[in-house]
Amino acid sequence: MGKMNMKKNIAIIGGGPAGLMAAEKLSAGGVSVTVYDAMPSVGRKFLMAGSHGGLNLTHSEELNSFLTRYRAATPHMDAAISSFPPQALIDWCHGLGQETFIGTSGRVFPVVKQSKNLLRAWLKRLEEQGVRFAPRHRWTGWNEQGELAFETPDGEVCAKPDATLLALGGASWPRTGSNGAWVDILSRENVALAPLEPSNCGFIVPWSPYFSGRFAGQPLKPVTLTVDGKTLQGELMITDKGIEGSVVYALSGVLREQLHANGKAIVHVDLRHGLSCETLVKHLQAPRKAQSFSTYLRKAGGLSAVAIGLLREMTPPESLPINDIEKLAKLIKALPLTLTATAPMARAISTAGGVRFDALDEHFMLRDKAGVFVAGEMLDWDAPTGGYLLQGCFSTGVAAAQGIAKYLRE
Ligand SMILES: Cc1cc2nc3c(=O)[nH]c(=O)nc-3n(C[C@H](O)[C@H](O)[C@H](O)COP(=O)(O)OP(=O)(O)OC[C@H]3O[C@@H](n4cnc5c(N)ncnc54)[C@H](O)[C@@H]3O)c2cc1C
Incomplete structure (x- = not known):
């Protein structure tokens, strides 16, 4: 100049x-x-x-x-x-x-x-x-x-x-x-x-009081999220009112567009990052014996407590495919999570x-x-x-x- x-x-x-x-x-x-x-x-x-x-x-x-x-x-x-x-x-x-x-x-x-x-x-x-x-x-x-x-x-x-x-x-x-x-x-x-x-913001998920009380502040990492065919890996944090974290921020543009178009956005969460669906099915075939469902998911499926909590939070008990291992593995690999709004601008x-x-x-x-x-x-x-x-x-x-x-x- x-x-x-x-x-x-x-x-x-x-x-x-x-x-x-x-x-x-x-x-x-x-x-x-x-x-x-x-x-x-x-x-x-x-x-x-x-x-x-x-x-x-x-x-x-x-x-x-x-x-x-x-x-x-x-x-x-x-x-x-x-x-x-x-x-x-x-x-x-x-x-x-x-x-x-x-x-x-x-x-x-x-x-x-x-x-x-x-x-x-x-x-x-x-x-x-x-x-x-x-x-x-x-x-x-x-x-x-x-x-x-x-x-x-x-x-x-x-x-x-x-x-x-x-x-x-x-x-x-x-x-x-x-x-x-x-x-x-x-x-x-x-x-x-x-x-x-x-933008680069969190999103609101209407958690049950039990889930937010038990898991707010806990990370899911690494985790893979898919929205509209776009898949990204990173960290997701459970907040008292929804989700935030690097991978959520990175997808916030697409998620906001879905919210505008449909009044809600759906993101699919891979709760067992790094393991293919087929391998997960093999792991889940381990005998459950007298274990509780959560213990079985943790031990056989290798899921963290927060991942198990999220699976249960998003799936009504009657819809959990407890005895259908293939269906269960698919759900773990692509759990649909419905977001209802962006978290506050501030x-x-x-x-x-x-x-x-x-x-x-x-x-x-x-x-x-x-x-x-x-x-x-x-x-x-x-x-x-x-x-x-x-x-x-x-x-x-x-x-x-x-x-x-x-x-x-x-
Ligand atoms: C927690 C956090 C972490 C971030 N980390 C990163 C990062 O690592 N990498 C990255 O690329 N970006 C990051 N960002 C984003 C980045 O900081 C902002 O995009 C950038 O600072 C915007 O720069 P700007 O100059 O446009 O405005 P700002 O930095 O917002 O500055 C605007 C200025 O205008 C002044 N102002 C506003 N209204 C008035 C008024 N009426 N009269 C007089 N003055 C006024 C404000 O006081 C302020 O000083 C982060 C943001 C946040 C909140």
């Missing part, structure tokens, strides 16, 4: 990965940048992302297959991700003194798995580049003069920048600051929005929906609001966990910064 007129002022609202990346690129180009955030400090969700099993920055898979992870939004994300691809993000991380490694699943993490050091080094760089931070500035929209209006502890503050980037995030984990309140502001301005929905990893791509030009500027750009999770794209979320935020942050630079030049 070439040097630009020092007098140009850019307001970036939202200090998450998308906003901060845009701030870095624009300030490096010599523009005066202020990052406004409602919270007392920036990057709270980024810090949280690093606290749950490590910061999964991006994924090492080949770019073409990487891009397919954005499903319907792939055509809109392609240019941004191709011009700031996973390797550029990894190099950026190294440039901030944080080495990375590729995990067994191809996911890329900083060696220091929390985000703290990376964020600290990043904020230092931004300050050195002259980025100003305005914490405790809650954006409430545009006033009658077309200025940005912020609620602060000292009353209302207004700003009239040369360009604005909205990088306000989704609506999950609202205590990190991303509460989706911008939906009302942008609806008032007639910006086309797709409804926000939880607990989701991310949100689908947001500012629709047809409201934007190819530089991420709102077609009907010249000089106002949008980046990050508040855009209408969705992706599974695996580093695709952060990569999407960083890449659209870079693309919007390039769009702003171009807008200022012209």
